[in-house]
Amino acid sequence: MPPLDKRIKKFLKDSIRIAPKISGKGELSELRTGLVSQYPQTRKDAIKKTIQQMTLGKDVSSLFPDVLKNIATIDVEQKKLVYLYVMNYAETHPELCILAVNTFITDAQDPNPLIRCMAIRTMSMIRVDKILEYIETPLCRTLHDDNAYVRKTAVICVAKLFQLNKDLCVELGVVEDLVNALDDSNPLVIANATAALIEIHNMDMDAVDLSSLIQSHVSQFLLALNECTEWARIIILGTLSEYSAKDSLEAQDIIDRVTAHLQHVNPAVVLATIKVIVRNLPQIEYSSNSLIMKRLSSAFVSLMSTPPEMQYVALKNIRIILEKYPELLTKELRIFYVKFNDPLYVKLEKIDILVRLVDPSNLKQCTLLLTELKEYAMEYEPEFVSRAIQALSQLGIKYAQESFVSKVLDILLELLERQDTIKDDCCISLCDLLRHCPGNDKMAKQVCAVFNTWSNPEVLLQSDIAKCNYVWLLGQHPNNFSDLESKINIFIENFVQEEALTQMSLLMTIVRLHATLTGSMLQSVLELAT
Known part of the structure; x- marks a missing residue:
């Protein structure tokens, strides 16, 4: 039972409330009644219950007209819920979506930047052609908005629009605005614009010249790196890892600027930083005991204290990096010893690393x-x-x-x-x-x-590679085996049932030993093989 003060507060809240409540069952008829109620609180409750049913996987698309009536509201929370519903069910009611266009356009000019964001985000995500026809003015306006939060949302919307309608995107010229956003003063806008350009480049390689854009904006990326969120850092670092420095001085500068992120709490940021450093290492002078190598080593060691899934990703990367820099972690062998509670996939990777590192x-x-x-x-x-x-x-x-x-x-x-x-x-x-x-x-x-x-090696050994090795050993050291011919004969009898490696090994062994073997073993195996 809840504490007394909580029960009192609940009693007072329920007693003050005049609007009827929506029951926990959330029946469609009850929700429909609630959505058109005269009480704002009941309508909001009905919208919440509708979204709850939607997230549980139930079909509430029949409520679309009633939910849409609640889109014009000053309540930000309610507007957010309605927008979420519209995004999910717009394709099932394309003709009704057009009724929300005026609200979208009005909201895109709202004084509240959060509402402007929601409006442009929803418009770009609704896969209805009639809605996309009206997106030009709101999108162009929000791309040049005074608020950085609105701009960072708008640049992502360009990539979504490009996916939905490439020709419209080119016609509106918003790709050029997206390129200009790389010179924005806000690091989050730069990161989002970069992510959007990468997406567009992946969809159509001729749409933007990504490599030249990266090359001309390296300094902006490095400046933005220290002032943005983890996600934005990963985007920028990933972009920098695709850039080849012009000379050793630039490579050294890039390494110096990103090295601080090796100590980041997010393993994804650490791995992205390592990628940038490894990309630029060949262009600078370093030794196995240099500071940068020690920092890389420490970063890898820190990744071994992360959750197993992240460890697995780190170990996969370590394996690749050790191919080029085998001396990197030779002093950290114990870190990779298998722990009793490691999952199997981590254990297998650790064994590979241990043999490579020793x-x-x-x-x-x-x-x-x-x-x-x-x-x-x-x-x-x-x-x-x-x-x-x-x-x-x-x-x-x-x-x-x-x-x-x-x-x-x-x-x-x-x-x-x-x-x-x-x-x-x-x-x-x-x-x-x-x-x-x-x-x-x-x-x-x-x-x-x-x-x-072993009395029956052909039965004891199960795999093709094991039988292949056993037969190889018979041919390599025949004097160390008693009753050699009977052992070989068993394999000849099962020749057709054996797999390719064992058959090949048997053929080579008999060819090697044919001078010492009696009878027509060679002739028999050649006939079976052909």
Whole structure:
């Protein structure tokens, strides 16, 4: 039960009110009666209930004429609700929309800038040709309005109008006004005009020369950057990332001006800033220990404390950037260790990053990561375990020394003994390690000894790539397998059922060993293959 003072206030409010209330059910007949009530409060309540029903997905289009009667009001909240309704149902009643044109045109000249905004926004969003015919005067007026809030709304409306009627937009000449808005004194207007021009360029590349506009307005973008909202910053930074600096001095200036945004609380702003910096980095002189690289590294580290969805986007970007700047995050390896509560998609990306980041000249770092990956390989998520096993072999190959590769091989063999469900992944990884150390007979004997114990490898191994590796191993180290011919024969018998990689590997193995194999194995497999 609510507190006593709240109940008293509610009682007083209800007792003072004369206008009848609209019930919570919101039946269409009741709403229609409420919309034409003599009491303003009842009409407003009916409009609210109508919008509520509309947002729940119910069809209230039959109330269009009654709702439209309430559009001419001095109540801003009520006008906003009616405009919202009209935007949603204008296409179902195009002939009635024309009745609202006079109100739209009048509202576009209202002293209140909020009402002027609502009027021009609604007119540009109504997909009715008769309404668009009347948009010229209000749109041209609002594009040159004294209020920056109205101007920033009007420039977005140009893009919406272009989408609805390109020819009308060109005829009115509002695209030129949109280009002129890039020189506006308000940063939000500049950002919105940029967003609108990008949209128009995407719809018709011949409508505006976007690259030359960006080139001629770089200084305006940089000035507006510190004074606008997060959304506007993302737009401007995204635009700057498409610009190629003329020389190293300009590139350095752009980097210096945007670097402060690497510390922004919004991860999208941080990522957009990183994009601008990475675009300009090749043109300036820097070292792996320079201040800008340290700031980039700190920005990436900060992104790892964001929600999982944002982490995933950041990790995808990090993977791409590490292709060009592999030394960027080598000291931050621990940040990318998998946490127990990370979603699977983040875990998989983190493993990829860890293998890319590890310094192959640092034995201590590689050993720590080896232990970490071993822990991951003993988890319960099949996809995560599979990726961890793959990462183990990649780490061994990256460090390259045979003693370290031998350690990785021992871990894989240990995992193989513990779990039966990872035979495919271990088979692939072990064969990768043997390819990396082709002359190490000791390692080959270890692996072949384990595979020799498998009674039905063609059944135990499920994937095409795993069977392909197993058959490759038979051909590469035939002396380490007992009863080699029977093992190969089983695969020949199932040749037609096997997939392409296994078939190809089997063909190459038999060709390689045909001198030592008895009978007509080569002839049989050639006939099957052709």
